[in-house]
Amino acid sequence: MLKSQRARGERKNSIMITQNAENRIAKEHTGARAPVVVVLGHVDHGKSSLLEAIREDFRITAKESGGITQHMGAYQAQYQGKNITFIDTPGHELFSAMRSRGAKVADIAVLVVAADESVKPQTVEAIEQVKKAGIPMVVAINKIDKLQANSQRVKQELAQHEVIVESYGGNVPSVETSATTKQGISELLEMLLLVADLESLKANPEQPAEGVVIESSLDPKRGPLASLLVLNGTLRLGDWLSTPSSSGKARMIEDFQRQQIAEAGPATPAVVLGFLIPPRVGDVFRAFESETAVQEFVWENELKEVAKGASEVNPEAKLYNIILKADVAGSLEALEDVLHNLPQGEVQLRLVEAGVGEITENDVKLARSTTAVVFGFRTKVSVQAADLAEKEQISIETFQIIYELIQRVREAMEQSLKDEGGRQELGTLNVLAIFLVDKTRQVIGGKVVEGEVRKGVRAEIIRAGEVVGQGKVTNVQHDKKDVPSVAKGKECGLSFEAAEKVQAGDQLQFFVVRAPKK
Numbered sequence: 001m002l003k004s005q006r007a008r009g010e011r012k013n014s015i016m017i018t019q020n021a022e023n024r025i026a027k028e029h030t031g032a033r034a035p036v037v038v039v040l041g042h043v044d045h046g047k048s049s050l051l052e053a054i055r056e057d058f059r060i061t062a063k064e065s066g067g068i069t070q071h072m073g074a075y076q077a078q079y080q081g082k083n084i085t086f087i088d089t090p091g092h093e094l095f096s097a098m099r100s101r102g103a104k105v106a107d108i109a110v111l112v113v114a115a116d117e118s119v120k121p122q123t124v125e126a127i128e129q130v131k132k133a134g135i136p137m138v139v140a141i142n143k144i145d146k147l148q149a150n151s152q153r154v155k156q157e158l159a160q161h162e163v164i165v166e167s168y169g170g171n172v173p174s175v176e177t178s179a180t181t182k183q184g185i186s187e188l189l190e191m192l193l194l195v196a197d198l199e200s201l202k203a204n205p206e207q208p209a210e211g212v213v214i215e216s217s218l219d220p221k222r223g224p225l226a227s228l229l230v231l232n233g234t235l236r237l238g239d240w241l242s243t244p245s246s247s248g249k250a251r252m253i254e255d256f257q258r259q260q261i262a263e264a265g266p267a268t269p270a271v272v273l274g275f276l277i278p279p280r281v282g283d284v285f286r287a288f289e290s291e292t293a294v295q296e297f298v299w300e301n302e303l304k305e306v307a308k309g310a311s312e313v314n315p316e317a318k319l320y321n322i323i324l325k326a327d328v329a330g331s332l333e334a335l336e337d338v339l340h341n342l343p344q345g346e347v348q349l350r351l352v353e354a355g356v357g358e359i360t361e362n363d364v365k366l367a368r369s370t371t372a373v374v375f376g377f378r379t380k381v382s383v384q385a386a387d388l389a390e391k392e393q394i395s396i397e398t399f400q401i402i403y404e405l406i407q408r409v410r411e412a413m414e415q416s417l418k419d420e421g422g423r424q425e426l427g428t429l430n431v432l433a434i435f436l437v438d439k440t441r442q443v444i445g446g447k448v449v450e451g452e453v454r455k456g457v458r459a460e461i462i463r464a465g466e467v468v469g470q471g472k473v474t475n476v477q478h479d480k481k482d483v484p485s486v487a488k489g490k491e492c493g494l495s496f497e498a499a500e501k502v503q504a505g506d507q508l509q510f511f512v513v514r515a516p517k518k
Helices: 002-014 016-026 047-058 068-072 096-105 121-133 151-159 185-199 291-312 329-340 361-370 383-392 402-416
Strands: 036-041 074-079 082-087 108-114 137-142 174-176 210-219 223-232 240-242 247-254 268-275 284-288 318-326 347-356 372-377 396-399 422-437 441-454 458-463 466-478 485-487 491-498 507-514
Touching (some): 036 047, 074 185, 074 268, 096 210, 108 185, 137 151, 210 329, 210 347, 240 268, 240 291, 247 291, 284 291, 318 329, 329 402, 347 361, 361 372, 383 396, 396 402
Parallel strands (some): 036 108, 108 137, 318 347
Antiparallel strands (some): 074 082, 210 223, 240 247, 240 284, 422 507, 458 466, 458 507, 466 491
16 A cells, blocks of 8 residues: 555656646636546446446435436546546447547546456457547456456456556556445545546636537437537536537536536536437537537538548449438447448448438438438337338338348448449439530539439530530539539539530430449
């Protein structure tokens, strides 16, 4: 114990000068805030049990109802008069992307390792995530009450992965714990507060709120709900909010105990009602004073997404369109990450729409207009959607296991490549105006009346029902922004290269030609 205390004191002294400099800079407008802690580790090593034990014995009030972390993804505990915010992602432990996002928004990571099983594959994965996040780690050697418990073995195996605990001469604190007997819980909280003190965590409660979305869902009665973690500033009732994927107004704020509150300060988790659609988990959110400011923020992010999409599109690839619905935003995030990383060469996967909640009639209508397949993960299909899908022969497939859904999408993409080669019609545009003409290029304005137009595809020029020439689309614009494609019903501008000059009143028939699959 004395050695551990001396080691902590040495660590504290070694960073005192740096802390003093930071404190002078931040003193005028900032104050200390509670630490945000993420709990990581191998499945079944007791992460949730440990968090539950902390919640039971060190909750802020006695009125808290059970199951808080199951609905919100974060809660606060109190020790020695100081708050500690814990992030938990129940149901998402298998998704490494979710844990990685959690580590990035936290100040401290607790690595939970079962004393009777020691280091496992997901333990190693969690170690790497913490290292990438660049945050301090505290090791909780859990299940120390088990007969097979061997804390020395845990420390030795951690050392093989460059995690050297203090008792082995390193700088990583470790605490032996048991969620069953409550052994070591107080020591763990004390250690977290000590590490937080060394980190000198600061925030400015006077600023508009900034933070991260830690969970979101679509409540059948109340609408989109988002669990937010305020990292800086103060979130207030009536604030306008925006993320890269959604925006809205804070019409109701609840704390982690589901009690309505008027505001949430730094390091505080809160449930907010008021987003137009459920925001993506991991999105950064910001609070604004007006709707105009929100619109400007949304516009900037749309430009970034459009630029990214334009660089990734392959005009010669065959598109496989899907509409994806999931039970909660965390599941949706994990699915999108995996789908995005599927190999895409001759066939390109396009996510037409992704959302949270049951599959509705509107999803089927969108699938009909975009020739898409609807996939659902742990979600239901409304009666109206099922009836319309049967009538329109739209495919709807639902899954309970993420691997099975991904495997089905992969198989469907491969199957689409077995189609015969040749010309594939993409869409038709009515030419409304000619804006510029030079030797080989024209800038054309028109409306897509069938299918879609894509950058890089070829097109036939049709005049009075006859083909009079052929050319290539070198750029596509919609609302004065470069975009990879424009769908039916929308007007757009095209940069078009052809020997024959296009005239107002002409039609452009877009197509690609693929070689047969051998």
